[in-house]
Amino acid sequence: MRVELRRDAMFSDGSPVRAEDVVRCLAGHGVRVTSNGEDLTITSAEGSAPLDVILPRMVIYREVDGAFLGSGPFVVHREGEDELRFLRRQPNPNRINDVRLVAYRTPREAFTHTLKGDANLIFDLDPRAVEFFNGVKSLQVIRGGGRSTEAILFNLDLPRDERVQLAGYLASDRVRELAYGEGDCAESGQTQTSAGDVPSGREKLDVLAWGPFERLALAVRRTLGERGGEVLTQSIQEVLARIKERRFELVTARPLMWPRNTLTLSWRTGSPENQFGYSNPAVDRALDAGDWDAAEKALRADPPAAFICTRQHIAVVDSRIKNPELGPYDLLQTLPEWEVAQ
Amino acid sequence: MTRRVIALRLAALVAASGVLPLLLLAVFGLQILRSRGERASQEALHAIADQAAARVATYIAQQREMLRAIGMAVGNQPDVERRLADVSLDAPSLGKLRVVSANKPPFGRPLRLNPDQIDAALRGKEVASDTYIAELSPAMDVCVPSGKPGRAICASLDLLELQRQVQRIRVGEQGYALAFDRNGRLLAAGSGAMRAAVLSGEPVAESPLAAALVKGTTAPARLRNGEGQEVLAGWSTLSGLGWSIAVEEPVEEALRGARTALQFLSAGAILALLLSITIGYVSSRRMLATLELEERFRTAGQIASGVTHDLGHRLAILKQIQALAATNDPDYLPRIRDSLDAEVNTMRRFVSDFADLTREAKPQDFLPIELNAFAESIRSNAQGYAKDFNVAVEVQRAPSEIWVKGDRYLLERAALNLTRNAIEASKPGSAVRLRVDRSDSQAVLAVEDKGAGIAPERIATLFESFSSTKRSGVHLGMGLPNVRRIVTAHGGAVSVKSKQGEGTTFRLSLPADGRQSSSPSTPATMP
Numbered sequence A: 001m002r003v004e005l006r007r008d009a010m011f012s013d014g015s016p017v018r019a020e021d022v023v024r025c026l027a028g029h030g031v032r033v034t035s036n037g038e039d040l041t042i043t044s045a046e047g048s049a050p051l052d053v054i055l056p057r058m059v060i061y062r063e064v065d066g067a068f069l070g071s072g073p074f075v076v077h078r079e080g081e082d083e084l085r086f087l088r089r090q091p092n093p094n095r096i097n098d099v100r101l102v103a104y105r106t107p108r109e110a111f112t113h114t115l116k117g118d119a120n121l122i123f124d125l126d127p128r129a130v131e132f133f134n135g136v137k138s139l140q141v142i143r144g145g146g147r148s149t150e151a152i153l154f155n156l157d158l159p160r161d162e163r164v165q166l167a168g169y170l171a172s173d174r175v176r177e178l179a180y181g182e183g184d185c186a187e188s189g190q191t192q193t194s195a196g197d198v199p200s201g202r203e204k205l206d207v208l209a210w211g212p213f214e215r216l217a218l219a220v221r222r223t224l225g226e227r228g229g230e231v232l233t234q235s236i237q238e239v240l241a242r243i244k245e246r247r248f249e250l251v252t253a254r255p256l257m258w259p260r261n262t263l264t265l266s267w268r269t270g271s272p273e274n275q276f277g278y279s280n281p282a283v284d285r286a287l288d289a290g291d292w293d294a295a296e297k298a299l300r301a302d303p304p305a306a307f308i309c310t311r312q313h314i315a316v317v318d319s320r321i322k323n324p325e326l327g328p329y330d331l332l333q334t335l336p337e338w339e340v341a342q
Numbered sequence B: 001m002t003r004r005v006i007a008l009r010l011a012a013l014v015a016a017s018g019v020l021p022l023l024l025l026a027v028f029g030l031q032i033l034r035s036r037g038e039r040a041s042q043e044a045l046h047a048i049a050d051q052a053a054a055r056v057a058t059y060i061a062q063q064r065e066m067l068r069a070i071g072m073a074v075g076n077q078p079d080v081e082r083r084l085a086d087v088s089l090d091a092p093s094l095g096k097l098r099v100v101s102a103n104k105p106p107f108g109r110p111l112r113l114n115p116d117q118i119d120a121a122l123r124g125k126e127v128a129s130d131t132y133i134a135e136l137s138p139a140m141d142v143c144v145p146s147g148k149p150g151r152a153i154c155a156s157l158d159l160l161e162l163q164r165q166v167q168r169i170r171v172g173e174q175g176y177a178l179a180f181d182r183n184g185r186l187l188a189a190g191s192g193a194m195r196a197a198v199l200s201g202e203p204v205a206e207s208p209l210a211a212a213l214v215k216g217t218t219a220p221a222r223l224r225n226g227e228g229q230e231v232l233a234g235w236s237t238l239s240g241l242g243w244s245i246a247v248e249e250p251v252e253e254a255l256r257g258a259r260t261a262l263q264f265l266s267a268g269a270i271l272a273l274l275l276s277i278t279i280g281y282v283s284s285r286r287m288l289a290t291l292e293l294e295e296r297f298r299t300a301g302q303i304a305s306g307v308t309h310d311l312g313h314r315l316a317i318l319k320q321i322q323a324l325a326a327t328n329d330p331d332y333l334p335r336i337r338d339s340l341d342a343e344v345n346t347m348r349r350f351v352s353d354f355a356d357l358t359r360e361a362k363p364q365d366f367l368p369i370e371l372n373a374f375a376e377s378i379r380s381n382a383q384g385y386a387k388d389f390n391v392a393v394e395v396q397r398a399p400s401e402i403w404v405k406g407d408r409y410l411l412e413r414a415a416l417n418l419t420r421n422a423i424e425a426s427k428p429g430s431a432v433r434l435r436v437d438r439s440d441s442q443a444v445l446a447v448e449d450k451g452a453g454i455a456p457e458r459i460a461t462l463f464e465s466f467s468s469t470k471r472s473g474v475h476l477g478m479g480l481p482n483v484r485r486i487v488t489a490h491g492g493a494v495s496v497k498s499k500q501g502e503g504t505t506f507r508l509s510l511p512a513d514g515r516q517s518s519s520p521s522t523p524a525t526m527p
Helices: A019-026 A051-058 A106-116 A127-133 A158-172 A173-179 A211-227 A236-245 A260-267 A281-288 A292-302 B004-073 B082-092 B115-122 B159-169 B191-198 B208-213 B256-327 B330-358 B371-388 B408-425 B479-489
Strands: A002-004 A032-037 A038-043 A062-064 A065-069 A074-079 A083-088 A100-104 A122-125 A139-144 A151-154 A205-209 A228-233 A252-253 A305-311 A313-318 B097-101 B137-145 B149-159 B176-180 B186-189 B222-224 B230-238 B243-250 B367-370 B392-395 B404-405 B431-439 B442-449 B495-500 B504-513
Touching: A002 B115, A019 A032, A019 A038, A019 A151, A032 A051, A038 A051, A051 A260, A051 B230, A106 A122, A106 A127, A106 B191, A127 A139, A127 A313, A127 B159, A151 A158, A151 A211, A158 A211, A158 A292, A158 A305, A173 A211, A205 A211, A205 A236, A205 B256, A211 A228, A211 A252, A211 B082, A236 A252, A260 A281, A260 A292, A260 B404, A281 A292, B004 B082, B004 B137, B004 B149, B004 B230, B004 B243, B004 B256, B082 B097, B097 B115, B115 B137, B115 B149, B159 B176, B159 B186, B176 B208, B176 B367, B186 B191, B191 B408, B208 B230, B208 B243, B330 B479, B367 B371, B367 B408, B371 B392, B371 B408, B404 B408, B404 B504, B408 B431, B408 B442, B408 B479, B408 B504, B479 B495, B479 B504
Parallel strands: A205 A228, A205 A252, B392 B431
Antiparallel strands: A002 A038, A032 A038, A062 A065, A074 A083, A083 A100, A122 A313, A139 A313, A151 A252, A151 A305, B097 B149, B137 B149, B176 B186, B176 B243, B222 B230, B230 B243, B367 B404, B431 B442, B442 B504, B495 B504
């Protein structure tokens, strides 16, 4: 990929972004970067993820006096144990110029301070919790697309045919109705609407669950009927250990699924985030070619999981913000453009 | 006074007569509407609170009943844990279901039940904790018998649904409901501004009222809420749970209907008043025009009658004189001359009386007049006339000068009229007295005679036009009405006192000018 570095690109202190800054920041992240002074040539390293997967996750920065300087509008002003404060480098009228990221000890405390008006934004809310903000005039609820999908991962030792059946059978409205509230799940191309018969197999299937997924695990067990085994609710550490040792049949998880190129991170052979050890040459070829439709088709043919529910991101924001939207990649990506009513 | 002014006064009179009832209606209407509106609103709020309380009670009863059924159905099954987990999928409101037994470690037990309650539950008794706020919503721990000794089925009831119900209650645009536990802690709030207190546990303005209500004290139906807003409130309690429900609506909104009705009423009253004034004004002008026309015809008729009578009398005399002249007898010539002189004088007075009627008093032309001197002047003018009747005219002066302002000619006409009437009414050899006096701010000229007096039945109509009974001479009956017209135009008044057989006193009162001299008045000194 040949990249032209814009001449007006600059860090937030006004100094220009130079080719060497890009080279330095991208080095060691699975890409090779060469520069001829004006143009940059960026290529994906052998066995690494495609560039369009890697580049959106990269940050171009410079270290100045022991502090890191980026090209965004905000700079870290103060960093404490419970609070991070960012100030807009060049104050902009009617925009947010001062951001305090506060960590409260409990969700209840965070809710209380938001309701009192001490905090102007709270995000990553459970749909149940949103009801608490209904009718609060000083706040508004906003939603954005979810990036990850709640899923039941299969032990890859299960025969492929059985996994295909299970994927179709579990990614169904029946499971969703049992496990989630109405409207909790966004439409997803990964889900099936017809459950069919209970997949046949030689043994009962236990469901390993952790944290917030117990209800999903129970729903799956009931849907499996006679084949439903135990629901084993464990700590995340125990779950990860069992996954590593393949000591499970089914396990609840939340893999990244959007944007579609992130399929590479989750399912490409050798990807650091492919902790389940999934490997499918057809999927790899499609991902390398950037053919996401083909990759999804190949995944369905040899499924690592049943993709159940893509949940929306929900945030509650001060009503004085005119145009609050959650960013597609980063929840608060769009915050610098939020307009504040006077 | 013009017809327009009279019409306006009449209209104002009609309007004023309507204002008082309207004001009374407005005041009482306001009170009635306010009290009735407020009472009706409070009753409505109370009814809503009762309904909400009933729903809460029913919901919790249903949850506990469901838990009891589950306990009896699966409590003694060998795979009870798995069955309970499965049940919780269908009944999320029961929260996490668990088996509690004597050998269960303490951390596996519901947190809000004390050891005595756990023991009671293990002995087969149903026990429940107070309501508390779990993560974000109210909860209650309940244990029910399992059907197996030493084992109970426990649940942490998730009362989110109750919170939803309370939050959904809306009264008007701004009314809301609040739910409190027995200590006055806010459990659910329809008011967004008060919802933080649900999580923080901070008391709100209603908290002490709610806590007292559960203990049997009456809660006020009108209060100032946590936001400092005056609200009407309806209260209800759930004795078993120790909850209280308050449904509140800002007074401003609750009484808006009554206020609107009152505004309509006021607007209607004002419109009615304006309408009545307009109609009264228009009708008064029409009626006055009609009355004036009738009055003119009547006056013309009365004048014509008087003139016909008097001129007829004069004509008869002139015919007699004509007959004497026709004899061509020189002996009659002196008599004819004297008679013609008398008739000319009579006709002159006749014309003067009419001339008096046409002269208007103009305050801007008034001049100062000293009343003692004025009385002397009247005596002097009436002297000749009195002599004909063998009557004396006397003046009784005031001890000091008394000044008035007026049209000297008109006042003289009025005083002379009264003096001549007094002379005519006096017995020969008697005297007419002109008495000058002062009473408070009024200057008084009284004309007294010792004549036969006036019959009482005539006194009432004495100053009305054409009411004279003297038809023997030039008496159109305009004299006394004219006197009253002149005196009234000077801001004064005329009155009469008479006693038959003793005499009559006419009293002219005029506003004193205020420059009363302390020096004795000088006889016959004219200003």
